[in-house]
Amino acid sequence: MNVGDQKEAVKMAFDQLRANKLRSGLTILGIVIGVVTVIAISSVINGLNSQVSGMVEAMGTNVIWVFRFPVIGVRPTTEMLTRKQLTMEDAEAMAQLPHVVAVSPSLRYQNFQFNAGSVTAKYGTHKVESVSLEGDTTSSKDVYDWDVHEGRYFNEGDQERAANVTVLGHDTAEDLFGEESPIGKEVQIEGGTFTVVGTLEKQKSAFGGGKNPEDNFAYFPITTFHKLHPEVLDYWVSVKFDDQKNKAAVIDSITDQLRRRRKVHNEAEDNFAIFGSDSITRLWTQITGSLFLLMFGLSAVGLMVGGVGVMNIMLVSVTERTREIGVRKAIGATKKIILMQFTLEAITLCALGGIIGILLGSGLAMGLRFILSSQVSLLWVTAAFLSSCGIGLVFGIYPAWKAANLNPIDALRYE
Known part of the structure; x- marks a missing residue:
């Protein structure tokens, strides 16, 4: 089949589409839904991947965290919850290890009776609900940059003085003071009065939309936090190291040191957890893997439904055009030409x-940018288009074969 015949076959395919607009539209609806699903979900995943990468970078690739039990991707067991808490002395010991640049032990208060962060901060007649409180050492600024x-x-x-001072997150400061400078002003938190000495820049949102919870914090010197909430003693420790190539060595050093300090027997498992930004990346990869499976399932259903519809419509077309096929065969059209014609019609x-x-799908992805970060991927656009063409080839081959094998004499007699 030469190029001219191929062009003629495509032209005839479009003629059939124009002649049966409603039928053709309903036939390709499944294909459209399948492709829209691929483009929309892949665009959202690509956008979220970029946001997670940015969040991980903002957290610091040269920072690891030490907790008494895993806090990412694991449901704490009773044994984990009853483990010995980390101490300030543990953090001070970590600071002496090779390649460690800065260490910050931290404490956080969140009233879980009303979910995370139900503390109210007040300034005059203004107040902000759901503020989380965190106690840090002075080195925390260096650890987190x-x-x-x-x-x-x-x-x-x-x-040293356990001074009644606080540093406010961006949103807390903005909601309390508006355009007014908060520096030197006094705020009421948990029944105490604290002088605002600074505010932090706005933090990046993890998924491209809404607010970052870290912007609704009030930070205190660790000693001041002890006065405010002496019952909170569950430290976690943030450790910044000098170079990414030394990460494994730093983790091994911390592990050996904590096992000695916490008197963990040789055969026993660690009674603490160490994780870095790569732990967040691994968890996110697992989540996106599930989303891709969902996308594949939904799009496969849509494409299969569309494929069956295409096969049915092509079989109907073969029946309706039986005399036409007979005429074409009578004037010299071969089986190959008829086969290619109807196959190209299905693919078209x-x-x-x-x-x-x-x-x-691209329009939907652009609309979703106002809610979630989304980026249309050329790879998935190409894959979706090729998949739709592949469906046309697979489901169009049988009707085309049936048309190609019609007996020209019987076809000419068909009424």
């Missing part, structure tokens, strides 16, 4: 559905 928006971070003197039908699906 926090940028101070206004004022300063608390210093060693504040920590599905390709049109693929193009419509790509346009609708």
Whole structure:
């Protein structure tokens, strides 16, 4: 079949589409839905992947965290919850290890009776609900590379005196003070009065939309936090190291040190947990893997339904055009030409559905950018289009074969 015949076959395919607009539209609906699903879900996943990568980078690739039990991807057991808590002395010992640049032990108060962070901060007639409280050492700013928006971070003197000072997250400061400078002003938190010495820059949102919970925090010197909530003693420790290539060595050193300090027997498992930003990446990879499976399932159903519809419509077309096929065979059309003609018609039908699906899916992905981060992937656009064409080939081959094998004499007699 030469190029001219192929062009003629495609032209005839479009003629059939125009002649049966409603029937053709309903036929390719499954193809359209399948392709829209692929484009929309893959775009959202790509966008979220970029946001997670940015969040991990903001957290610091050269930072690891030490907890008394795993906090990511694991449901704590009774044994984990009853483990010995980490101490300030543990953190001080970690600071002496090779390749460690800075260490910050932290404490956090959240009233879980009303879910995370139900503390109220007040300034005059203004108040902010659901503020989380965190106690840190002065080194926390260096560990997390926090940028101070206004004022300063608390210093060693504040920590030694357990001074009643606080550094506010961006949203907390903005909601309490608006355009007014908060520096030197006093806020009421948990029945105490604290002088605002600084505010932090706004943190990146993890998934591209909404607020970052870290912006609704009030930070205190660790000694001040002890006065405010002496019952909270469950430290976690943030450790910043010098170079990514030394990460494994730092983790091994911390593990050996904590096993000795916590008197863990040789054959026993660690009674603490160490994780880094790669742990978040691994968890996210598992989540996106499940989303991709969902996408594959939904799109496969749509494409299969569309494929069956295409096969049915092509069989109907073969029946309706039986005399036409007989005439073409009578004037010299071979089986191969008839086979290619009807196969190209099926592929053209599905390709049109693929193009419509790509346009609708891309439009949906663009609309989702106002809610979730989304990025249309050329790879998935190409894969979706080729899949739709492949469906046309697979489901169009039987009707094409049936048309090619019609007896020309019987076809000419068909009424």
